[in-house]
Amino acid sequence: GIQVEQSPPDLILQEGANSTLRCNFSDSVNNLQWFHQNPWGQLINLFYIPSGTKQNGRLSATTVATERYSLLYISSSQTTDSGVYFCAVEPSRGSTLGRLYFGRGTQLTVWP
C-alpha cells in the first residue's frame, strides 16, 4: 500500500515561533487531509488539500501532487497549537473509495 511519512516526528517550539511540517507520500493521491489531534484526543480537520495552497488564519498548507509531498505551515505558534498533526491520503490507484492512509504524525509542543 501507499507509504505516508511525516517529519519531524517531534517538534518543540517557543510561543511565537514559526514551523513547517512535512508529509511525503509514495503514490498519486485523490485526497489529502491535514488533521490536528488536540491533547483531549479530538481529531480536527485543518485542510482538505489534494493539490494547491490554502490558508486559514495562522495556518497554511501546500500540496505539490506531482512531487508527492505536502507542507503544513504554522506561524506565530500558540500553546493551543500543541498536539499531534496528522497527514492522511487516499491513493488514486488500486484503492477503495475513501480509504485514508495516515502518517505517524508530528507531535508538536509549544511552550509559553
Next chain:
Amino acid sequence: DTAVSQTPKYLVTQMGNDKSIKCEQNLGHDTMYWYKQDSKKFLKIMFSYNNKELIINETVPNRFSPKSPDKAHLNLHINSLELGDSAVYFCASSLVSGGASSTDTQYFGPGTRLTVL
C-alpha cells in the same frame, strides 16, 4: 450542533464481554467509517459504509461487526473482547457523490476510549 457523535466516550470492560459503540452523523453524508487508533497513536481504517452498504472491510477479526441501520448511523459491535482491543475508536463521515472518483473531507467524531481489563 454536533456533526459526528459517538457514545459512549469511555468504555471499561472485562475480557470476554460483548460491547457496542454507537455513531451518528447529522451532516447528511453518504459514507461513514470506523478507525482504530492504537497506543502509539497510529490510525487505521477498519470499515466503511456507503448508503448502508459495506464498501471497506480491512483485515479485522470477525469479532468486530459494523451495523448501519440507516445512512446517518454506523454502530460497531465487538464480541469476546480481548486485551489487544484496547484502543481509541473513531467514527467518521464524508459526503460522496454517486460515481465520484474521490472523496470529500472526512469529519471525525470525538472518539471512544475502550479499555479491556
